[in-house]
Amino acid sequence: MNKEEYIEKLSKDLKKLPKEDREDILSDYEEHFLIGMENGRTEEEISEALGKPEIVSKQIKAEYMVKKAENRPSTGSVIEAVLAVAGLGLVNLIFIAIPALGLAAVILSLVVTGLSVILVGILTMLSPILHSIFPQYIDLPIGGGIMGTFLTVVGGIGLTVMGTFFVILMAYIANWFYRLIIKHLKLNLEDIKERAEILK
Numbered sequence: 685m686n687k688e689e690y691i692e693k694l695s696k697d698l699k700k701l702p703k704e705d706r707e708d709i710l711s712d713y714e715e716h717f718l719i720g721m722e723n724g725r726t727e728e729e730i731s732e733a734l735g736k737p738e739i740v741s742k743q744i745k746a747e748y749m750v751k752k753a754e755n756r757p758s759t760g761s762v763i764e765a766v767l768a769v770a771g772l773g774l775v776n777l778i779f780i781a782i783p784a785l786g787l788a789a790v791i792l793s794l795v796v797t798g799l800s801v802i803l804v805g806i807l808t809m810l811s812p813i814l815h816s817i818f819p820q821y822i823d824l825p826i827g828g829g830i831m832g833t834f835l836t837v838v839g840g841i842g843l844t845v846m847g848t849f850f851v852i853l854m855a856y857i858a859n860w861f862y863r864l865i866i867k868h869l870k871l872n873l874e875d876i877k878e879r880a881e882i883l884k
Contacts, residue, residue, distance in 0.1 A: 686727040687717045690737055697741030701748055709744055742772055743876065750869045759788075762865055769869050772876060780872060784865050791858050798850035805843030811836055 685693075691710055698706045713734065720730035734740060746768040753765040763785070770781030807814075812833045815822045 685731040685737075687714070687731070690717075690727075690731040690734070693737040694741055697738055698744060701745065705748065742768075743873070746772055746869075747873055750866060750873065753869075754866050757862060762862055763788075765869055766865065769872055776872065780868065784868075787861065791854060791861060795851060795854045795858070798847050798854055801847030801850060802844050803847075805840045805845070805847055807840070808843055809837050809840030811840070 691713060694713060695706065695710055698709060701709070716734060717727060717730050720733070721727065725733075731737075746765070749761070749765040749768040753761040766781050766784045770776045811822060
């Protein structure tokens with residue numbers, strides 16, 4: 685594959701990247717060809733040494749997605765990064781994507797549980813007021829009277845506080861997990877690069 689074919693294939697495979705980033709990457713690869721030719725290598729030898737454009741483009745996209753997830757943290761960007769790295773091989777899919785997405789699902793379900801506890805706590809706190817407005821639809825959880833109302837409100841406050849602490853804890857765990865995933869993805873990409881260098 686000559687330089688023109690290589691750059692054209694790489695450009696086509698990287699079309700989903702922002703134009704400025706794509707142009708910078710293509711410029712770097714054109715420079716690889718120029719330096720290689722100055723050192724007496726043919727375009728075909730250089731393209732072979734650089735690696736297949738479809739594999740190179742997958743690695744570039746994975747690096748881009750990881751960098752994006754690191755700079756602009758969000759659930760969507762980390763999922764994109766995990767899937768991009770998983771696309772580099774079956775081993776990555778098994779040892780990175782499946783465990784990461786599974787753990788993310790567990791954390792998300794625990795956050796939803798915490799939010800549910802908060803909602804139940806708020807509704808329990810408000811149940812004496814709601815009971816006075818809709819007595820036929822809402823029963824007080826802990827009987828009637830002043831003591832029952834007091835215990836209901838205190839129980840609701842307790843549930844709300846417990847749910848809030850739980851959600852805050854899950855947010856800290858999710859943040860730690862997010863940073864851990866990014867670190868792991870970056871290490872994985874470095875390992876792939878090192879293995880590719882050894883094979884050249």
